[in-house]
Amino acid sequence: MKVFFPIYFCVIFIISSSLFQDTSLKESMERGSEIYADFCVTCHLEKGEGVAHVFPPLAQSDYLMQNREASIRGVKFGQQGEIIVNGITYNSAMADLGLEDEEIADVMNYVLNSWGNSSNKMVTTEEVELITE
Structure with missing residues (x-):
């Protein structure tokens, strides 16, 4: 019974933590x-498909999923220069959108978990705060 009691509480803790994160x-x-609807849809379109060679897709984006910090930095400070997304080179500029850190975390969580993307780690405001230019 002594072994069962701590294991029981560990299982309850893990389940409740998972439900809280969900x-x-x-x-x-x-x-x-x-x-996203207010700031991003104009360029990246309604389903995150982007415009080939102009605005990179966010849907099923290898760059987004493999470059988490750089993606957050791009939303936070804007982005310039070449990036390769799903094998296509993009060299457009994205302006600093003027979003607060919590808004950046929210839009990143939306994008990282929409249109065929799936992230197992939630973006937090604290994570965004730590990212500098």
């Missing part, structure tokens, strides 16, 4: 979808 992620993504 709820937090869902709420963050809902806020992020509104930010």
